[in-house]
Amino acid sequence: MNKKIVLTGDRPTGKLHLGHYVGSLKNRVKMQDSNEYEMFVFIADTQALTDNAKNPKKIIDNVLEVAIDSLSVGIDPNKTTYFIQSDVPQLTELNMYYLNLVNLGRLKRNPTIKEEIKQRGFGLSIPVGFLTYPISQAADITAFDANLVPVGEDQIPILEQVCEIVNTFNKTYGETLVMPEYIVPNTKGARRLPGTDGKQKMSKSAGNCIYLSDDPETVRKKVMSMYTDPNHIKVEDPGKTENNPVFIYLDALCKDRKKYEELKQHYEQGGLGDVTVKKYLIEVIEEILTPIREKRKYYEEHKEEVYEILKKGGEKAREKASKTLKRVKENMGINYFE
Numbered sequence: 001m002n003k004k005i006v007l008t009g010d011r012p013t014g015k016l017h018l019g020h021y022v023g024s025l026k027n028r029v030k031m032q033d034s035n036e037y038e039m040f041v042f043i044a045d046t047q048a049l050t051d052n053a054k055n056p057k058k059i060i061d062n063v064l065e066v067a068i069d070s071l072s073v074g075i076d077p078n079k080t081t082y083f084i085q086s087d088v089p090q091l092t093e094l095n096m097y098y099l100n101l102v103n104l105g106r107l108k109r110n111p112t113i114k115e116e117i118k119q120r121g122f123g124l125s126i127p128v129g130f131l132t133y134p135i136s137q138a139a140d141i142t143a144f145d146a147n148l149v150p151v152g153e154d155q156i157p158i159l160e161q162v163c164e165i166v167n168t169f170n171k172t173y174g175e176t177l178v179m180p181e182y183i184v185p186n187t188k189g190a191r192r193l194p195g196t197d198g199k200q201k202m203s204k205s206a207g208n209c210i211y212l213s214d215d216p217e218t219v220r221k222k223v224m225s226m227y228t229d230p231n232h233i234k235v236e237d238p239g240k241t242e243n244n245p246v247f248i249y250l251d252a253l254c255k256d257r258k259k260y261e262e263l264k265q266h267y268e269q270g271g272l273g274d275v276t277v278k279k280y281l282i283e284v285i286e287e288i289l290t291p292i293r294e295k296r297k298y299y300e301e302h303k304e305e306v307y308e309i310l311k312k313g314g315e316k317a318r319e320k321a322s323k324t325l326k327r328v329k330e331n332m333g334i335n336y337f338e
Contacts, residue, residue, distance in 0.1 A: 004147040005038045005144055005178075006038070006039050006040065006146060006149070006150065007040045007140065008028060008040075008041055009041060009042040009043060009085065011048040012045055012063045013052065013058065013204055014204035015062070015065045015069060015211045015212065015213050016065075016066060016069040016211070017204070018209070018249075019201065019203075020212075021073065021288070022185065024151075024152070026073070028075065028080075029073060029075065032075065033076075039080040039081065040081045040144045042085050042088075042140070043063050043083070043084045043310075044140075045063055046091070046092070046136070047085065047129075047136055050129035051130050053127065053129075063084060064306060067306050068296055068306060069213065069296070071309070072212065072292045074295075077313060081313050081316045081317055083314040083316070084313075088143070088318050090318065090321035091143055091321060092139075094138075094321075094328060098169065101172070102135055102164075107135075107161075108131070110157050110158065110161055112154055112156075112158050113131065113134070116130075117130075117131075133158065134165070138165040138166065141180050142178065142324060143324050144317070144320050144321065145177075146178065146180050147180060148180065148182075149180050150182070151183070152192060155182075156182060156184070159182040163180065166178075166180070169328075173328075173331040173332050176327055193249065195208025195209065196222050196227070196245065198227030210285065212292050213293070214289070215293075219285055219286065219289065220282055223246075223281055223282050223285065224278055224282075226245055226278065228244055228277075229244050229274075235273040236271055238268055238269060239268060239270070239272070239274075241264050246277055247263075250263070250277075250284065253281075253288065255284075259280075263280065
């Protein structure tokens, strides 16, 4: 049986959080362990530098943090090729060839890019590398012949543009690149887990995250201060569960679906207080984070092992990407000496 190739990654701009866990990490481990997929997972340091070029230490320091988080969740280097983006120079060369297939207007119209530019307040001072992120993403995905790319809901426009680039390349130079498909998480909460403030998605820059490395007391404080239904003032008042972060988290994280539905119904009817629901959410989160913390402690004490995993992963990634690059250059006709 031919395994489907999966590619996904994380920007090393901070430690990973529950949004990453429900949106991607949990599913990565599941796919990795199913024996149906060949997995490539990378730390996107090159991409992260596009809007952090003047603060490279932030990226450098967080490469190790992200790696430890991923390994602690269950990424297995014996089953998954785990590597650092900048350690695979073939990606940069592919990116150069794809740059010529996209016009500036199309990049500026990409909804995700437009929103990210707005959030960062770039105005007209947009780093070129940041604007061309969909092209870089196309290089990352096609280098490994990825069939499937797990993404959050907000990343779908990026993947749609990647598919446009693949289509344009294949029409211009002949069938060369594999057309990828994107997959999104099943539940609304997993697709876009809100921040603890209830105002936007969980984001490192917004400071509204529950990190995978948070200790139990930190988790407790963050959950107990979470936004709920502002009109649910008394315990006996009927409460709204729609757009209520506590219930969105439970929907995304709770394994006991029967209990979740009972809590939801009880809250909507009235007679269930926010404190009771939040205490249960803490139990659910702790069940997930406790084994992750134990593994994290091991890797924090064996950092040389983490670097060795990334180094070996880079060797495998370069070998795979080199084959794609060779095929691309042959079909473009720029393999002059072969």
